[in-house]
Amino acid sequence: MIPLNFEYYRPETLADTVDIFDKLDAEGKQPMYYGGGTEIISMGRMSNLTTGALIDLKEIADCKVLEYQQEQLVIGSSVTLTQIHETNLFPLLSQAGARIADHTIQNKITLGGNLCGTIIYKETVLPLLLSDSQVFIAGPGGQRTVPINSVFKERMQLGKGEFVAQIKVDKKYVSCPYVHVKQTKQDKITYPLVSICTMAVSGGIRAAFSGVCGFPFRSIAMEEELNDRSRSMEQRIDKAIDLTPGPILADLEGSMEYRKFIIKGLLNSIINQLEE
Amino acid sequence: MFQLTGEGLIELNVNGETRKALVRPADTLLFALRERLGLTGAKPGCENGDCGACTVLVDGWPIKSCLMLAVEAVGREIQTVEGLNGAPIQKAFVDKFAFQCGYCTSGFIMNCQGLINIHPDASDEVMQEWLQSNICRCTSYQEITEAIKSVLITENT
Incomplete structure (x- = not known):
């Protein structure tokens, strides 16, 4: 049981996501982005969570992509560790993700959630750092794509209201x-x-x-x-x-x-x- | 945009039926299944994602229902052990004596059913990887392994 009460929103576009974050933030609800949710639910159960609203990113089309676009492998932040492992488009990332938690929980943990959560290990970031990946970030200030080696310093350095939408990996690194x-x-x-x-x-x-x-x-x-x-x-x-x-x-x-x-x-x- | 801002009715597709459940956004799927829909096959164990006793299938994949909000499951297909209706894996658990106290059984069966659906030709390595998501404190692991292998083999021949 999670004793805390919060609101739940599930937007379908990047623009709607940013808009609802701004609205909830203005209302003082301390909104929080929600990926697979395993960490947030665990924290909620232990009363270690402070938020008035969760914004679920899993139905945003851009965050569900898992495919090659030209010479880049594009992985949406809502793609689960299991999807990464089953498709095996980036074997090193597949292998690193397949050792996080257990198989059933990998069906729930998303790439974005693992990268942006509070648990210190974030093992999926390791292959992304090695492959000089790019991070597509959306937020109130617009959208930006930046090298992961500049935005990940001990943790993902995101501004208020920003969230990771996609990771892009040059094809030359995956093999x-x-x-x-x-x-x-x-x-x-x-x-x-x-x-x-x-x-x-x-x-x-x-x-x-x-x-x-x-x-x-x-x-x-x-x-x-x-x-x-x-x-x-x-x-x-x-x-x-x-x-x-x-x-x-x-x-x-x-x-x-x-x-x-x-x-x-x-x-x-x-x-x-x-x-x- | 789907939203739930307070306690309210949601529609869940469970075992092929549309069911209405009164939940708070913070209620887990496990809570909704057991306390709102009377489907007590999914068991509360650790409620921390460790034991697997609450495993159900969501869109065919095993999910620990203690780590999923009920509202997240709106629009998804949920299957609980009550929806299996005498599947081969259930008979295999009986035939192989794959339980002792039985508390973990429904979770194990749902995980096994997911594997049978998704990888009916699973190797021993894949099977072990999947089964490690569930814990049996009575240590019936050998019998559980024999049960799932018998169904995978049966379906492959």
């Missing part, structure tokens, strides 16, 4: 060699101890991480160290780990030292696979 590894403490279905997505692009390795710091990230500085073949494998990995963009997590999933140990082992295996 790049890749390795995805999600290491958990014990169970298969749980949050990651460490989740790593890597992609081989133009002779170099790109790497993005979740579960390492308090936010998912791709670090160019770390990639430069990982790709420095003048050093030994151990040196490359040690130097890269020294450059994480935040403190390495120490929590119930694992201590900082244990995480470092796991990351080293995984990166060693991954680099060997990609450089074969």
Whole structure:
């Protein structure tokens, strides 16, 4: 049971969505966009949710797209992780999404919801960071398409009333060699101890991480160290780990030292696979 | 634009019938099915998306009804265990003794039915991936696996 009362709206166009957000906001209802809703419902049940209105994005035509348009794969923000996995148009993204929660919940979680939620792991962002994806954002100020590497800084940096409508991935990236590894403490279905997505692009390795710091990230500085073949494998990995963009997590999933140990082992295996 | 701004009647397509339910926008589909429509086959367990006891099919896909608002289901086709009417997977659960206390059974059956509908030729790997969405505290996993495999095999031959 969710004790909180709120209103529910399900617009069908981007314009209607922005209009209803503005109206509800002006009425002081603190509207919130709603994707798959798994996180919002869980928060609501625990009374950790403050909103007077939910705006469901799942019937907006632009947010339901999943297809190639010219040389870009366009994925609407309301596309579920299951749809991404079943169509398998971007195998690395399919694989990363298929390790989030369990299969039934993947039928509900949307790409936009995973990217914009409050849970820190957001593992679907990793392949999108590696592939220099573009994010199509709609909001009261109009529409804009921006590189994900500029708009995702620890979390999606959206203005008031803005929402992610689509992700666009250049076709050249979807078939790049890749390795995805999600290491958990014990169970298969749980949050990651460490989740790593890597992609081989133009002779170099790109790497993005979740579960390492308090936010998912791709670090160019770390990639430069990982790709420095003048050093030994151990040196490359040690130097890269020294450059994480935040403190390495120490929590119930694992201590900082244990995480470092796991990351080293995984990166060693991954680099060997990609450089074969 | 569909909207529900307070407690009101919504129409749900459940097991092939149009049913009216009085709900708040914050009510879950699980609540509406059980408390408004009398369909108690979907069970409340964790109500946090972990156990799968509340699984129903929405447009053919297994969904944990504790993690779906009732208003979200307007315009979608919902199937609960009551709508299966003696499907082969139900008989298989009996034949293979795939339950002990039975509390998780309807959720497991609906997940299995979704798999049978969508991937009737599912590999063992796919089957395991799907079944991991549900928990049986009596640990009847082996028998449940045998039940679903018997239906997948039956339908493939």
